[in-house]
Amino acid sequence: MSVRTRFPPSPTGYLHIGGARTALFSWLYARKYGGAFVLRIEDTDRERSTEESVQAIFDGLQWLGLDYDEGPFYQTGRMGRYREVVEQLLREGKAYRCYCSKEELDALRERQRAKGEKPRYDGRCRQRDTPVPGVDPVVRFRNPRDGDVVIDDVVKGRIIISNGELDDLIIARSDGMPTYNFTVVVDDMDMRITHVIRGDDHVNNTPKQINILRALGNEPPKYAHVPMILGEDGKRLSKRHGAVSVMQYRDEGYLPEALLNYLVRLGWSHGDQEIFSRQEMIELFDIGEVHRSAAVFNPDKLLWLNYEYMKSLSLTDLRDHARWFFGNRGIDIDAQPNWHEVLKANQERSKTLVELVERSLFFFRDVDGYDEKSAKKFFKGQAGEILEELRSELAGIEPWQPETIHQCVHGLAEKRSVGLGKIAQPVRVAVAGVAVSPPIDDTLAILGKEATLRRIDAAVAYINSRA
Ligand code: GLU
Numbered sequence: 001m002s003v004r005t006r007f008p009p010s011p012t013g014y015l016h017i018g019g020a021r022t023a024l025f026s027w028l029y030a031r032k033y034g035g036a037f038v039l040r041i042e043d044t045d046r047e048r049s050t051e052e053s054v055q056a057i058f059d060g061l062q063w064l065g066l067d068y069d070e071g072p073f074y075q076t077g078r079m080g081r082y083r084e085v086v087e088q089l090l091r092e093g094k095a096y097r098c099y100c101s102k103e104e105l106d107a108l109r110e111r112q113r114a115k116g117e118k119p120r121y122d123g124r125c126r127q128r129d130t131p132v133p134g135v136d137p138v139v140r141f142r143n144p145r146d147g148d149v150v151i152d153d154v155v156k157g158r159i160i161i162s163n164g165e166l167d168d169l170i171i172a173r174s175d176g177m178p179t180y181n182f183t184v185v186v187d188d189m190d191m192r193i194t195h196v197i198r199g200d201d202h203v204n205n206t207p208k209q210i211n212i213l214r215a216l217g218n219e220p221p222k223y224a225h226v227p228m229i230l231g232e233d234g235k236r237l238s239k240r241h242g243a244v245s246v247m248q249y250r251d252e253g254y255l256p257e258a259l260l261n262y263l264v265r266l267g268w269s270h271g272d273q274e275i276f277s278r279q280e281m282i283e284l285f286d287i288g289e290v291h292r293s294a295a296v297f298n299p300d301k302l303l304w305l306n307y308e309y310m311k312s313l314s315l316t317d318l319r320d321h322a323r324w325f326f327g328n329r330g331i332d333i334d335a336q337p338n339w340h341e342v343l344k345a346n347q348e349r350s351k352t353l354v355e356l357v358e359r360s361l362f363f364f365r366d367v368d369g370y371d372e373k374s375a376k377k378f379f380k381g382q383a384g385e386i387l388e389e390l391r392s393e394l395a396g397i398e399p400w401q402p403e404t405i406h407q408c409v410h411g412l413a414e415k416r417s418v419g420l421g422k423i424a425q426p427v428r429v430a431v432a433g434v435a436v437s438p439p440i441d442d443t444l445a446i447l448g449k450e451a452t453l454r455r456i457d458a459a460v461a462y463i464n465s466r467a
Contacts, residue, residue, distance in 0.1 A: 001194060002033070002034065002035045002036070002194075003029060003030055003032075003033040003034075003035030003036075003194050003195060004030070004035055004036045004038060004191065004192055004193050004194045004195070005026035005027070005029050005030045005035065005036075005037055005038070005193065005194070005195050005196075005197060006026065006037070006038040006039070006040055006187075006188070006191060006193050006196070007019075007022065007023040007026050007027070007037070007038070007039055007040070007061075007066075007068070008039075008040040008041070008042050008184070008187070009023075009041065009042065009057050010042045010043070010045065010048075010049065011041055011042075011043050011049045011050060011053035011054040011056075011057060012045065012048040012049055012050070012053055013053055013056075014053065014056045014060070014245035014246070014247060014248075015056055015057050015059075015060030015061065015245065015246045015247070016244045016245055016246065017229060017237060017244050017245075017246065017263070017297065018199060018228070018229050018237060018244075019057075019246075020060060020064060020066075020246045020259075020263060021226070021229065021263045021266055021267075022197060022198055022199060022226060023061060023064075023066050024064070024066060024260060024263050024264060025197050025224075025226060025264075025285070025287060025290070026195070026197045027066045027067075027068075028264070028281055028282055028285045029195060029197065029285075029287050030069075031282045032282050032283070032285065032286075035194070036069040036070055037066075037067075037068050037069050037070075038068060038069065038070045038071050038073070038191050038193070039061070039068040039070070039071035039072045039073070040071055040072065040073045040074075040075070040187055040191070041054055041057070041071075041072050041073065041074045041075065042075050042180070042183070042184075043074055043075055043076050044075045044076060044177065044178065044180070044183060046076070054072075056245075056247065058072075059247060060245075060246040060247055063246065063247065063250055063256050064246065064256050064259065064260055065256060065260075065278070070191070073187070073191070075183050075187065078183075078186075078187070079178070081186060081190070082172075082178040082182065082183055082186055083172075083176065083178075085182075085186050085216070086139055086171060086172045086178065086182075088216075089139075089141065089171070089215065089216075090139065092215075093142070094141070094142050094215040095139050095140060095141050095142055095171060096125060096126055096128070096139070096140055096142060096168075097125065097128075097131070097137035097138070097139055097140075098121075098125040098137055098138050098139070098140045098168075098170075099125060099128065099131065099132040099135045099137045100121075100124065100125060101135070105121070108121075108122060108124075118165075120167045121140070121167050121168050123168055125137075125140070126142065126168070136174035136175070137174060138170045138172060138173055138174050139170065139171050139172040140168040140169065140170055140171065141168060141169045141170075141171050141182070141208075141211070141212055141215070142168060142215075143163060143166045143167065143168050143169065143208070143211055144163045144211060145163060145164070146163060146164075147162075147163050148160050148161060148162050148163065149161045149162075149163065149166075149206075149207035149210050149211060151206055151207065151210070151223055152222075153203075153223050153224065153225055154195075154222055154223065154224035154287055154288050154290075155200075155224045155225055155226060155227070155287070155288070155290045155292060156200070156203070156225055156292060157292075159203065159206075161207040163207075163211070166207060166208060166211070169181060169182075169208050169212075171212070180205075181205050181208050181209055181212070182212060184205075184209060185209045185212045185213050185216070186216075188209075188213070188221060189213060189216060189218050193221050194221050194222065195221055195222045195223075195224065195287070196221050196222070196223050196224070197224045197226065197287060198223075198224075198225060198226065199225070199226055199228065200225035200226060200227050200228065201228070202225065203225050206223055206225070224287045224288075224290070226267060226290055227267060227290075227291065227292060227293060227294045227295060228294045228295075229266060229267075229294065229295050229296075229297050230294045230295070230296050230297065231296070231297055232296060232297070232298065234296075237297050241297060241299075242299055246259070249302075252352060252354055253306075253325060253352030253353035253354030253355060253356070253357075254302070254306050254352060254353075255306055255309045255310065255313075255321060255353070257277075257278065257309055258302070258305045258306040258308070258309040258310075259302070259306075260278065260281070261274075261275060261276055261281075261305055261309070262301065262302045262305050264276060264281050264285060266295040266297070267290050267291050267294075267295035268285060268289055268290050268291065269289075269291075270284050270285075270289075274305070275305070275308060303351050303352070304351075306351060306352055307350075307351040310347065310350060310351070310352075310353070310356070311347060311348055313347075315340055315343050315344055315347070318343050318347060318356070319333055319334075319339060319343060321353055322343070322353050322356055322357055325353050325354060325356075325357040326357055326360075329357060329361060331357075331361065331364050331365070336363075336364050338363065338446055338448070341445075341446045342360045342363040342364070342446055343356070343360065345438040345442050345443070345446060346359045346360050346438065349438065359436075359437075362431065362432045362433055362434075362437075363446060363447055366451070366454070366455065366458075367431070367432065367433030367455065368433075369433065370429055370433050370434075370459075370462070371429070371433055371434040371435070374429045374433075374434050374435040375429060375462075377425075377435070378425040378426045378428075378429045378435060379426060379429060379459070379462070379463050379466075382422075383426040383463060384460055384463035384464060384467070386412070386416065386418075386422065386423055386426060387426055387427060387430060387456050387459055387460050387463070388460055389412060389416075390408070390409070390412055390423060390427060390456065391453060391456040391457065391460070393408050393411070393412060394408055394444070394449070394452060394453065394456075395449075395453060397449070400445065400448070400449045401445050402439075402441040402442050402445045403441070405440075405441040405444050405445055406441040409423055409424065409427075409440060409441065424440040426459070427440060427444070427456065428440060428443070429459070430455050430456050430458070430459030430460075431443065431444065431447055431451075431452060431455045431456070
């Protein structure tokens, strides 16, 4: 039987880190065994499901390169099918209509609590054969009363739940809407899912789902319940811990490959290997090796991985990834004759694409104002004079290249008996607007003679205007 996995998000928000990891694990498993990965949109909660969230899920999966083979299937498009299965269970006596009013159920619960019992439906409508006039019934699944449900969970090991612990679950509400645990079962059955990989917040649903599946004549798939992701404070990962939306990582300049690599290591390891190509992940990842304990999200490690991936990219790939960010800052990177040198000079200095773009901008357009602190610190004392003198020396340089610029800057430092910083820093602020850039000779060489001289002139004018 070929492997079939699924990712069934409820479209009630963005694609978050936890969802993306479950999607990745399911996708890897399907890819490893040449199986199918199915996308299903669980949108039956019409109040909370939105088109934007559906789109956010598509965008997130696409950005991460997690392609699906079947779907997207929408649960709202399968209502007829759910109704059909409810009818089948009713017909076969495996489900029954329940007419109990809210007051009746509340009173039952109160009595059970008073006796110190766990509140649960007592099955009083199981034997009822006449409808109650004027009441729209719910439909309940006739859960087995005896025996246990055994789950041989691929991650958690054996879990045994006694049927005595389980309620006669509502599978269709009084307005006919099927409930979550029921739609999942019908879908997993119809879509012939062989491996259900999902967050362990669903463990409690699994015995109910298994019972319904069996009632429908199916053997359950294999289950792998993946432990939660926690923040570094030990609490469940949430917005408090920073970005949790996958697309926010894109916007912050992370590479999809780095995020995938980070996600695969959240709760899984392979010796002490840290970097995995997509192909390696497919070959090496095994859902059975996922750790039983919760994983802790470490943003610094993700940043480190991103840096490693950024460093390893070819300049052309780096440009392709950065294009969108440059566009957002009004720069058409493909139209810049020196993009190659600029990206090369900044590649190893940047941990994210956003940082790369920020560090590169001044090469492509004149500075519009100086960073206040840098100007205060480096445009003082003899800076104006030094810049003027440097400017006249630089004007005579031929050819304009790092070596000749280097000689010129060093020559001036010697001549004036000042440290190199006294020259390099003011000129840096003059050309970049800030006091950080690649080595000054490279910076000026890449910038070009004309832009360098023009920007030094502007800085000298600025300094003189404030003297
Ligand atoms: N729609 C459910 C969720 O987003 C999926 C549950 C499952 O994987 O069975 O949590």
